[in-house]
Amino acid sequence: MVNSREHIYVNAESIKAFAIRAFMAVGVSQYDAEITTNSMLQAALRGEGDHGMRLVATWINKIKAGGTNPKTPISIIQNHTSTALIDANAGIGAVAAAKAMEMAIEKASSSGAAFVGVRNSNSYANAKYYPMMALESKMIGFTFSNSIPLIPPYGGLTPKSGTNPIAFVVPSKNELPVILDMSTATMAFERLRVYASLGKKVPPGAIISSTGHTIDDPTLLEKKGFLKGAVLQAAGGYKGFGLSLMINLMTGVLFDGAFMDDLREFTPADETEKVSFVLGAININHFMPYDRFIERMDEFILSIKDSDLASGVDQIYLPGEKGSIRYKARLKEGIPLDSPTIETLSAMAKELGIEGIPGKI
Amino acid sequence: MVNSREHIYVNAESIKAFAIRAFMAVGVSQYDAEITTNSMLQAALRGEGDHGMRLVATWINKIKAGGTNPKTPISIIQNHTSTALIDANAGIGAVAAAKAMEMAIEKASSSGAAFVGVRNSNSYANAKYYPMMALESKMIGFTFSNSIPLIPPYGGLTPKSGTNPIAFVVPSKNELPVILDMSTATMAFERLRVYASLGKKVPPGAIISSTGHTIDDPTLLEKKGFLKGAVLQAAGGYKGFGLSLMINLMTGVLFDGAFMDDLREFTPADETEKVSFVLGAININHFMPYDRFIERMDEFILSIKDSDLASGVDQIYLPGEKGSIRYKARLKEGIPLDSPTIETLSAMAKELGIEGIPGKI
Numbered sequence: 001m002v003n004s005r006e007h008i009y010v011n012a013e014s015i016k017a018f019a020i021r022a023f024m025a026v027g028v029s030q031y032d033a034e035i036t037t038n039s040m041l042q043a044a045l046r047g048e049g050d051h052g053m054r055l056v057a058t059w060i061n062k063i064k065a066g067g068t069n070p071k072t073p074i075s076i077i078q079n080h081t082s083t084a085l086i087d088a089n090a091g092i093g094a095v096a097a098a099k100a101m102e103m104a105i106e107k108a109s110s111s112g113a114a115f116v117g118v119r120n121s122n123s124y125a126n127a128k129y130y131p132m133m134a135l136e137s138k139m140i141g142f143t144f145s146n147s148i149p150l151i152p153p154y155g156g157l158t159p160k161s162g163t164n165p166i167a168f169v170v171p172s173k174n175e176l177p178v179i180l181d182m183s184t185a186t187m188a189f190e191r192l193r194v195y196a197s198l199g200k201k202v203p204p205g206a207i208i209s210s211t212g213h214t215i216d217d218p219t220l221l222e223k224k225g226f227l228k229g230a231v232l233q234a235a236g237g238y239k240g241f242g243l244s245l246m247i248n249l250m251t252g253v254l255f256d257g258a259f260m261d262d263l264r265e266f267t268p269a270d271e272t273e274k275v276s277f278v279l280g281a282i283n284i285n286h287f288m289p290y291d292r293f294i295e296r297m298d299e300f301i302l303s304i305k306d307s308d309l310a311s312g313v314d315q316i317y318l319p320g321e322k323g324s325i326r327y328k329a330r331l332k333e334g335i336p337l338d339s340p341t342i343e344t345l346s347a348m349a350k351e352l353g354i355e356g357i358p359g360k361i
Numbered sequence: 362m363v364n365s366r367e368h369i370y371v372n373a374e375s376i377k378a379f380a381i382r383a384f385m386a387v388g389v390s391q392y393d394a395e396i397t398t399n400s401m402l403q404a405a406l407r408g409e410g411d412h413g414m415r416l417v418a419t420w421i422n423k424i425k426a427g428g429t430n431p432k433t434p435i436s437i438i439q440n441h442t443s444t445a446l447i448d449a450n451a452g453i454g455a456v457a458a459a460k461a462m463e464m465a466i467e468k469a470s471s472s473g474a475a476f477v478g479v480r481n482s483n484s485y486a487n488a489k490y491y492p493m494m495a496l497e498s499k500m501i502g503f504t505f506s507n508s509i510p511l512i513p514p515y516g517g518l519t520p521k522s523g524t525n526p527i528a529f530v531v532p533s534k535n536e537l538p539v540i541l542d543m544s545t546a547t548m549a550f551e552r553l554r555v556y557a558s559l560g561k562k563v564p565p566g567a568i569i570s571s572t573g574h575t576i577d578d579p580t581l582l583e584k585k586g587f588l589k590g591a592v593l594q595a596a597g598g599y600k601g602f603g604l605s606l607m608i609n610l611m612t613g614v615l616f617d618g619a620f621m622d623d624l625r626e627f628t629p630a631d632e633t634e635k636v637s638f639v640l641g642a643i644n645i646n647h648f649m650p651y652d653r654f655i656e657r658m659d660e661f662i663l664s665i666k667d668s669d670l671a672s673g674v675d676q677i678y679l680p681g682e683k684g685s686i687r688y689k690a691r692l693k694e695g696i697p698l699d700s701p702t703i704e705t706l707s708a709m710a711k712e713l714g715i716e717g718i719p720g721k722i
Binding site: 153243245254292293305308309 | 439441442443444445446469471472473474475476478501513514515516517518519521522527529531539541543545573596598599600601603604606607609610611614615616617620621622643644645647648649653654657658661664665666667668669670671672674676677678679680
């Protein structure tokens with residue numbers, strides 16, 4: 001048994017091949033298994049463990065239990081010049097999101113900007129992955145999603161809105177692209193799970209009990225099923241709640257999908273999460289020449305970095321910059337997997353009867 | 362001289378006629394004067410004094426000094442199926458924003474969703490007014506704008522991003538529409554000015570000195586020109602800053618307009634603010650039948666309100682709800698004007714040689 005603080009380093013290609021084998025073993029097509037794996041692998045390479053390789057086992061459990069349809073049999077419900085609505089029919093969130101993003105890029109290439117809504121899906125996890133697909137097409141990409149109620153309204157104590165992620169991706173020239181990927185809670189749900197699994201305390205104010213007191217031990221939430229007797233706090237008080245609310249209205253409510261208490265979580269594995277999300281693209285060339293735009297982006301980024309620093313800060317990082325730096329490093333050094341993840345993935349490999357990662361899992 | 366805490370109540374129609382006279386006296390067409398007045402009047406009726414009638418004098422000064430072109434001679438720079446870009450050519454922000462919103466609604470009626478960018482404008486002030494125009498067309502409306510740098514990047518002390526307002530407006534059936542209108546700072550700039558004019562202290566954390574200390578006296582900022590030696594804080598720390606940043610990228614940077622230090626404020630009056638903003642519309646019927654959508658909205662709103670309450674809270678209000686309630690009340694009772702506003706408007710009326718508000722100004 002490895003100590004939970006220890007990590008082994010596995011190279012990205014080995015992990016990728018392993019995850020694809022695993023998804024294909026439960027009925028996912030090779031094409032869809034690659035998309036799904038790539039979205040998790042990117043999070044792992046960028047150092048966002050909460051949306052990284054530990055999700056492979058979670059998602060596969062959900063397929064085996066029936067909560068996720070491994071075929072992701074998408075139906076197109078509405079199709080217009082700059083918008084569309086698709087039903088994921090309980091499929092894999094990553095696959096539905098990638099499909100929606102492709103449609104949005106295609107529509108934006110002629111119309112200027114477009115977004116595609118998805119309903120009745122499972123979570124897409126690594127939000128930034130899909131809008132990053134727009135970079136190749138010289139576009140700005142964005143996304144937001146609803147999720148189970150965990151945040152009370154301003155002045156209330158009952159969870160009514162989700163941590164509802166938002167991501168925006170904007171290209172630049174010589175600087176790194178700006179990649180904002182944030183939840184509207186002070187702390188994202190999956191990050192809380194990571195804290196719980198590592199036995200780490202959370203910063204004050206992130207979790208509040210149903211009587212209004214702060215809680216610093218995320219395992220308390222886990223024991224109670226993450227929903228009983230405690231709520232997360234919105235980032236920035238009523239402003240974060242307001243944004244979280246708008247995401248609800250423009251996803252589940254607008255798409256005739258599930259909202260509020262009809263949404264489900266990763267567990268129980270036999271239930272579909274029924275989340276809704278938006279994938280959008282903005283065609284830069286429909287506003288100004290792309291080449292000039294990315295020069296302006298560099299100028300903007302360098303100006304932001306040229307700021308006086310608060311005490312204890314050594315430099316200003318733009319949104320996504322640290323992750324992009326880590327991504328490059330981990331492509332060389334490998335991805336650190338902690339012991340709970342290794343054990344989970346090893347057990348999964350045995351159960352599926354697939355080859356593990358040679359010498360590692 | 363009236364005490365600064367005293368107010369006189371003036372009925373909306375009298376104020377409206379007065380403001381239209383004033384704008385027409387400095388060369389604004391009747392049509393444009395009505396739009397401009399209506400946007401300020403709405404803020405005043407909703408109890409948002411910072412974007413209310415006191416702005417009439419500020420905007421008229423800017424026209425007289427040359428910072429605002431009273432003709433708002435818009436040029437259409439780009440025009441596509443679901444996007445367009447217009448140059449306000451230093452015109453009135455309210456007029457350019459209303460024009461952009463009309464274009465966005467027209468485009469969304471066939472394409473599903475659309476947005477129109479505006480550059481080289483003066484501020485539009487009451488952000489929610491323009492997306493509320495979408496309600497009549499059974500659409501969701503949204504807007505965001507850049508503004509002068511007042512917020513430092515996360516970890517920095519130099520102002521690099523603006524308070525950059527965001528507004529979303531979503532219709533409902535029997536409940537009030539949801540109207541989110543927020544700045545990405547903990548406190549909006551114009552609200553700070555109101556605090557300064559009333560001698561009120563601001564809550565801790567809203568203003569930080571260049572050495573990282575909190576400042577509670579907004580008059581200190583005003584004395585120094587609002588920009589020297591102090592910065593505003595983003596709502597929700599790096600999340601609020603991230604959103605504020607994205608608004609910059611998707612307005613001034615994308616529209617080939619001014620950004621960062623090339624932006625200007627209301628003062629000096631002879632300089633154009635050069636702000637950029639987006640006005641967008643989402644056609645609800647392109648996702649689901651409008652009549653069913655507004656029923657779902659009511660269901661959603663009532664569920665939010667059905668929350669356990671934090672201590673000291675008597676009920677949950679949705680974004681915009683308090684303002685909509687106040688709007689109805691003030692249509693009957695009149696709009697309270699404080700003595701600095703009355704004095705400013707009286708002086709303006711004399712200078713312009715126009716009829717005041719009988720018995721009031």
